[in-house]
Amino acid sequence: MSLTVRVFLGLIAGLVAGLVISAVPSLDGVVAWIEPIGTLWVNAIRMTVVPLVVALLIAGIAGTKSRAAGRTGGEALFWMAVFIACSAVFTAIVAPPLLAGIRLDPVAVAELREGAAGAIVDAARLPPFSEWLTGLVPANPVRAAADGAILPLVVFVGMFAFALARLPGPSRDPVLRFFESVRDAMLVVVGWILLVAPLGVFGLVLPIAARLGAEFAGALGYVVLVICILLVISIIALYPVAALGGRVPLERFAAACAPAQAVGFSTRSSLASLPALIEGAERTLRLPQRVSGLVLPLGVSIFKFSSPIARTAETLFVATLYGIHLGVPQVFALAGAIGLLSFYSPGVPSGGLFVMAPIYQAFGLPVEGVGLLLALDVIPDMFITTSNVTADMTVAVLVARRSAGEEGAGAPAASSI
Numbered sequence: 001m002s003l004t005v006r007v008f009l010g011l012i013a014g015l016v017a018g019l020v021i022s023a024v025p026s027l028d029g030v031v032a033w034i035e036p037i038g039t040l041w042v043n044a045i046r047m048t049v050v051p052l053v054v055a056l057l058i059a060g061i062a063g064t065k066s067r068a069a070g071r072t073g074g075e076a077l078f079w080m081a082v083f084i085a086c087s088a089v090f091t092a093i094v095a096p097p098l099l100a101g102i103r104l105d106p107v108a109v110a111e112l113r114e115g116a117a118g119a120i121v122d123a124a125r126l127p128p129f130s131e132w133l134t135g136l137v138p139a140n141p142v143r144a145a146a147d148g149a150i151l152p153l154v155v156f157v158g159m160f161a162f163a164l165a166r167l168p169g170p171s172r173d174p175v176l177r178f179f180e181s182v183r184d185a186m187l188v189v190v191g192w193i194l195l196v197a198p199l200g201v202f203g204l205v206l207p208i209a210a211r212l213g214a215e216f217a218g219a220l221g222y223v224v225l226v227i228c229i230l231l232v233i234s235i236i237a238l239y240p241v242a243a244l245g246g247r248v249p250l251e252r253f254a255a256a257c258a259p260a261q262a263v264g265f266s267t268r269s270s271l272a273s274l275p276a277l278i279e280g281a282e283r284t285l286r287l288p289q290r291v292s293g294l295v296l297p298l299g300v301s302i303f304k305f306s307s308p309i310a311r312t313a314e315t316l317f318v319a320t321l322y323g324i325h326l327g328v329p330q331v332f333a334l335a336g337a338i339g340l341l342s343f344y345s346p347g348v349p350s351g352g353l354f355v356m357a358p359i360y361q362a363f364g365l366p367v368e369g370v371g372l373l374l375a376l377d378v379i380p381d382m383f384i385t386t387s388n389v390t391a392d393m394t395v396a397v398l399v400a401r402r403s404a405g406e407e408g409a410g411a412p413a414a415s416s417i
Contacts (some may be wrong), residue, residue, distance in 0.1 A: 007377075010198030011205055016218055017285050018209020023097040028210070034366060042198025042368050044193050049357045050145050054157050055183035061161035062176050075402060076295045079395045080303045084342065087234065088308040088335035095313045098226050102219050102320050154358070200395035204372055208321070223317045224359055224379055231310050237386075238394045246397030248285060256280035268349045271302040273389045280391065287400040295396040305391035306384045307342035308335045314376050316361075317371055318369035326363070334363055 017034075021027045106250075138144040138152035145153050164172055193200075209216050243250045260276035274296060281292040312335045319326050326334065337359050356370050 006198040007201055009388040010201040014202040014205030015209050015220075018211075019214060019217065021206070021210040022214075031207050031210050034203050035046075037203030037367065038200055038205075038207070039203070041196065041203060042370070043396075044200075045370055046357055046367055048189055048193070050153070051182060052186040052190065053154065053358060054145075054234065055179045055186055057154065057157045058161045058179040059162065059176065061158065062172065062179075071296055072291060072399060073298065076298055076395055076399050079398050080299070080305075080343075083303075083305050083391055083395065084308065084339040085336075087305055088312070088339040089332075090234070091230065091309045091312040092332045092335040095309075096162070097321065098230075099223065099313065099316050102317070106363035115332070119253045191193075201372075204368060208372075219317070220376065221319075223313065224376060227310050227313045227380045228383050230313060231306055231380065231387050234306055235383075235390050237305040238390045242394045242397045246394070246401040248397050248401075253393070253397065254283060254286035256382055257409065259392050260389045260393070261386045264389040265382045268381045268385050270385055270388050270392070272386045273385070274300050277389065277392060281396055282291055285393075285397065287396060287401075291400045292396055295399050296392055299392035299395055302343045303392060303395070304342035304388055308339040309378050309387075310375070310377075310384050311338045311342075314373045314380075315356075315359075315365065315369065317376075318365060318372060321372075322366055322369070324365060331364065335358065337362070348373075 017030075060109055071385075137395055140154055141153055141156040144156070164175060239250060239253060242248055242253045246253075254277060257280060258272040260371045262272060263276050264273040277296045277300070278292050281296060282289060312331070315334060315338070316326065316331070338356070341359065356373065357367050359365075360367050
C-alpha cells in the first residue's frame, strides 16, 4: 500500500473517530490519549529542520553545476525565479478571498490555539521591521540555530555556501561531501518519519475533528477544492505562455507535455517524469539537446512552480483553523518566503512540507499545521506535480527560443521551434 493511500486512510480514520467523539461527549477522555501521538510526530518533524535546511542549502548552492553551463543555465534560473514570483503574487491576491468564507466555531478555535504545542506568536507582538532587518545577520549563528531563528541562520548558511563554492576543489570538496552526506542521512530520517505519517496524521486530525465536529470535515473538503482549482488555473495559464513566448504551436506543446503530465499525476514525482519530459522536448518540440539536457533536469530538481500556490493556500487555512489573522503584507511575505524555500525542497513525497517549519515559526503559526498539510496534500499533490512538470517544459521552450534567436534564423535550433 502506497504512502498516499496510508496517509489518506489515517486522515479518514482520524476524521471519523473525531466526529464520533464530538457526537458522544462521554468519549472526550479518548482525546487526551491520542493527542500526544500527533505532538510526538510534529516534534520529530521539527527535529529535522535545522540540519536538513543547512545541508540542503550548502549542498545545493556550493555543489550546483548549473553555473558551468553558462548563459543557458543562468537564463533557465532567471525564468524559474520569474515564474515562482508570479505564482506567489497570484496566490497572495486570489487565495485569501476564496478562503475567507470558511467559518469555524470561535470557542473551538480558541481551544485549538491554547492547546497548540508549537509556539504561537501574536502578530501584534512581532518585532518592528527595523529590528527584524538588523536581526537577519546573526551575531552568533550557532545560537540562532539553537533558538530556532531559522531566517538569520539561512542568511549565514547562504553566505557560507557561496563562499565555499569559490574555493578551489581540494579545499571545497571535503566540506561539500560532508554536507552532502548530512543531507542524505537527514533524508533517510525524513523517510522514517514519513513511514509513521498515517499514525501522526491520525493523532493530529482526531482532536481537531473532536472539537470542531462536522465543520472541520467541510472546511477540509473546501480547501482541497480551492487548491485544486488554483492549480488547474496555473496549468492552463502556462500553455499560452509557451505558445506566445516560445512561439510553439499550442497543440504541439500540449502533445509534448501530456506523457510527462500523466507520469507526474500518477506518481506525484517530477523526477519520475524526467524521461518523458526529455522525450517530449526533443522528439515532439525538437528542442536542442543542450537545452533539454540541462534545463529539464535542473527544473525537476529545484523548480517547484506550484509550491507557492498550494502551500500558501494550505497555510492560510491553518491560520484560520488556529484563529491567527494574517494581514495583506504578511500574506505576500508568506507567499514569497514559500517561493524562495521551494528551491530547496527535498526530493521525497511531500518533502517540500519539511522546509515549511521555519516559515511557520517566523510567522507565529503552530508547527502542528505542517502535519495537517501532509494530510491535505494527498489529492492536491497530484495537481502540484502536474503543474510543476508543465512549468519545466515551459521554461525549456522559452530558453530554447532565446537560444534559437541568438543563433540566427538559419540555425537548426531555430527551425525546431
